[in-house]
Amino acid sequence: MKAPSVTEQMKAEEGTERVQRAMAAQDYDPAAPRCATCVYFKHEPLVRLVERTLDSRHGKKTRKVMVRLRPHPTRNPMVDRCTFGNFLVKPAGVCNEWHSRSGERIALETAP
Numbered sequence: 001m002k003a004p005s006v007t008e009q010m011k012a013e014e015g016t017e018r019v020q021r022a023m024a025a026q027d028y029d030p031a032a033p034r035c036a037t038c039v040y041f042k043h044e045p046l047v048r049l050v051e052r053t054l055d056s057r058h059g060k061k062t063r064k065v066m067v068r069l070r071p072h073p074t075r076n077p078m079v080d081r082c083t084f085g086n087f088l089v090k091p092a093g094v095c096n097e098w099h100s101r102s103g104e105r106i107a108l109e110t111a112p
């Protein structure tokens, strides 16, 4: 017989009255604001750019362009990125731009 997964154990435990009382006493928030629950959070392959030299069609001139490497399971590992500021983040991090999918915010919008 297969042992229950951690998620199944948590769901079974959350149903008990003792656990519900403890969660209420501790004001437990299962979906606290963090990058992992933000609309701008994206789990994606790391983008690697390489420089390529292109020959021009009619002359001797060549030009260099940056080309995205195709995602690869080991050379382009999966990373967590903030699509608002375009930088790598940690799932447990948070900033003032946090938006939930239902539109909640943690900081007031400031005029520029």
Ligand code: SF4
Pocket: 034, 035, 038, 039, 040, 041, 081, 082, 083, 084, 085, 089, 093, 094, 095, 096, 097, 098, 099
């Ligand atoms: S850094 Fe801020 S805006 Fe970007 S994903 Fe994290 S909480 Fe969202």
